[in-house]
Amino acid sequence: MAEMPFRRSMSRQEEPNSLGRGVMLLLLALLAMAVVTTVLALRARQAAAQIERQDAINVELRSHNNLLIDLLNAETGQRGYLLTGRAHYLQPYLAAMENLDARLAAVLQLYPQGQQRQDLQRVRELVSLKLEELTRTIALQDAGRAEQARAVVLSDAGQRQMDELRSLLGSTMARLRAERTALTEQLGRDAGQTKLWLLLGLSLLALFAALALWQVLSAGRRLRVAEQRMRSIADNVPALITQFDAASRLVFANAQVSKVYGLTPEALLGKTVAEVRGEAAAAKLQPQIDRVMQGQRVEFESSSTIAGREHHFQQSYVPDVDADGAVRGFYSVSVDISERKAIEARVVASEQGMRAIADSLPVLITYLDAQLRLRFLNATFLEWLGIDPAAALGRPLQEVIGAELFAQREPRLRQALAGERQQFELCSTAMGITRHIQNTYIPDQHPDGRVVGIYALSTDITPMKLAEQRLAELARSDTLTGLPNRRQFDERLELALARGRRDADSLLALLFLDIDHFKTINDGHGHGVGDAVLQQFAARLRDCVRSTDLVARLAGDEFVLVLEGLAEAGDAAAVAQKILDAMRDPIDLGEGLDLSVGTSIGVATLRGGTATPQQLTARADAALYRAKREGRRRYAFD
Structure with missing residues (x-):
């Protein structure tokens, strides 16, 4: 099997430990041999100092190497946590980073001055920055700000810090290796000079060599245990x-x-x-x-x-x-x-489905951000305003719909941004089409109370408004003849009297009339014929007056006319006579049925004055009954 990376990594860490223990044992042997001769003791003391320095160098190299490994592990744990959100990724790497600063501080004490100390001080600063970055990204992730956490991790600053760390540690380790090499060479030279002296202590050296071998074997066993532990960790990482x-x-x-x-x-x-x-x-x-x-x-x-x-x-x-x-x-x-x-694919499919639904609805659906820029709009936008939704996204609403339409809505939009739900109606014209629109603005509030946007729903209620207008017209019109009914008559007579009061020279006339013997027509020919008679009678009345004059049906066969702007009462009499003449011709009801229909008319006039509608109507009604008493088919003044 190929060499495992963990085996190589642990070898680099454990080998200096076993070497250090072996060297210490050999040092003891040299010290023992110093008893044999003073010269050997002096050389042994010098060799011991050199070997001790090598051991310190090995410890420092291992510390630097471990620092790089710990930083790599910390970054790996940090990225694993940011990618998965699982806190257990962090534990082994956070443990690896413990006491880094204390370890660096201990190494710094070995170098009271010089380039080595300056480099290590900078390394300590960079390690502190990396730890701050790790803490900050974890805090951002825990706060639900994952994108900002990733942005910190992926920033150029973090990479530059790692590059500088590698460079500084590389320079430091290169100097330490050079020093170690020099010490090794020196030891080699000294060894050649002291071989004779060392022969005297071979027996002791053999003893301590055996002990050193035992230390190495023990280190090998520990290495295998550590490798198995690292393998177990790697096998249980969900990656x-x-x-x-x-x-x-x-x-x-x-x-x-x-x-x-x-x-x-x-x-x-x-x-x-x-x-x-x-x-x-x-x-x-x-x-x-x-x-x-x-x-x-x-x-x-x-x-x-x-x-x-x-x-x-x-x-x-x-x-x-x-x-x-x-x-x-x-x-x-x-x-x-x-x-x-x-999951992302399902979300996209769901969003596409919701978009299809929104585009199919006959309403205008939009979302505006806090700056009133369009962030969503459905296809109805194109139908109503002739603007492609894709071209409108991200643009200010005022720029898209124009100043006039925006001005209609701006006060309500401002109130919605203040957190108030708005529901209102307005009439807008776009692409030559006037629509009555019902609008609903719903503030989009975050949990902290900030309004970050507006959901807007606009419904075309033009058909409903037209129906309401039609119902209002029907409520003020006679369904049989199409003439104004009593309600509209009362309203318009009141207005006519108000105009008369403002113009004292203006003469107003009210004509009250009905169909002579209308009950006989209904009883003899039925209500269908009676209705037809009423319709043609109303049509002849409209033909006898000006378009500005009011012709209304009050009830049954009762009709009234309001004539404004007359010069004298004779003008009213002329209109009454014109009506009598128009009714002389028989009414053709089809199927060979012709009926001669007469009418009687009561006329009341008013120039200025303060008469009420009821008073003027009562006068005309009284004149109508006088005309009937005088023989019908005539008119009479009150």
Whole structure:
């Protein structure tokens, strides 16, 4: 099996520990040999100091390396938490980051001055910044501001900090390695000079060497235990964790990879990306692989069909860099987001369904933001205003519908933005069509009380308004003859009298008339003939007066006329005579039935004055009865 990345990682951490213990044992041997000779003691003391410094260098190198690993783990945990929202991702990585500052402070005490101290101080500052970034993104995620959290993670500033950290730590580690190499060379030279002296302590050295070997074997056992623990952690992380070498061949895969691909880790090891994901998927991934092999961190989404099922992944590629800075492969962390994608697809389908419903409704549906810009509008917008909804999105409402239509609605819009629900009617003209519109504005309020927009629903109630107008007209008109009824007569007579009072020279006349012997017509020919007679009688009355004069039917066969702007009473008499003459011709009712219909007319006149409608009507009614008493088919003045 290929070497596991965790094995290599732990080796780099544990080997300095075992070496340090072995060196300490050898130091004890040298100290024991110093008893044999003073010279050997002096050389041993010098060698011990050099070896002690090497051990300190090894500790510092391990500390720097661990710092890089801890930061990488912290970022991985941070991104895993931001992607999944599961808090347990953070625990192992937060533990890794504990006491970093204290560890750096301890290292700083070893360098009271010089470039090494300046570099480490800067490293300490950058680590603090990364910890602040981690804390801030977690706080944003916990507050439900995931997009802002991702923006912080993906910012250039964070990447620059990591790059500077790597550069500083790389420089520091390079200096430490150079110092360690110099110490090693010095020890080699000293060793050649003291071989004879060391022969005296071979027996002691053999003893301590055995002890050192025992320490190394113990370290190996601990290494295996640590590797098993790290493997268990990797296998239980709900993500696909893999490592590829420079030839893009798999050298490590956790249990999640086996679960998704249905193969054991051993069966996957050594396979290329194309063999694991397929040629088509590998071709799509190649640009990302090229980037990570150039030393860049890469994050992206990808999809693959595995065992007949399409999987969607959120992937992160991290370069695997050796001690010399060369990229020897890359790590891949992939989170299966297929379920999230399916949910998103269902949401899109639902939104499309709701859009289809909204576009099919014969109402205007819109959503305005707090700046009164259009954020949603249905297809009715095109039908009513002739404007493509797609072209109107994002534009101010006033700009789209024009200043006149906007001015009609602006006060109500302002009240809705103040948090008040608005419901009102108005009449608007667009594309040459006048509509009566009922509008409802509903404020869109956040839990904190802020109004962030307005839901607007506009319904065309023109047919209803026309029906109301028609009903109002019917309520003021006689359904049989089409003439104004008593209600309209009363209203218009009141207005006519008001006009007469303003013009003292104007003469007004009221003519009250009915059909002579109308009851005989109804009794002899039936009510159908009677209705026909009333209709033709009303038509002849309209023909006898001006269009500005009022002709009304009060009830049964009773009719009234209001004549305004007369010069003298003789004008009223002329109209009355004209009516009598018009009624002399028989009324043709069809089917050979002709009826001669007469009428009697009572006339009351008024010039200025303060008479009421009732008083004037009563006078004309009295004149009508006088005309009837005098023989009918005539008119009489009160």
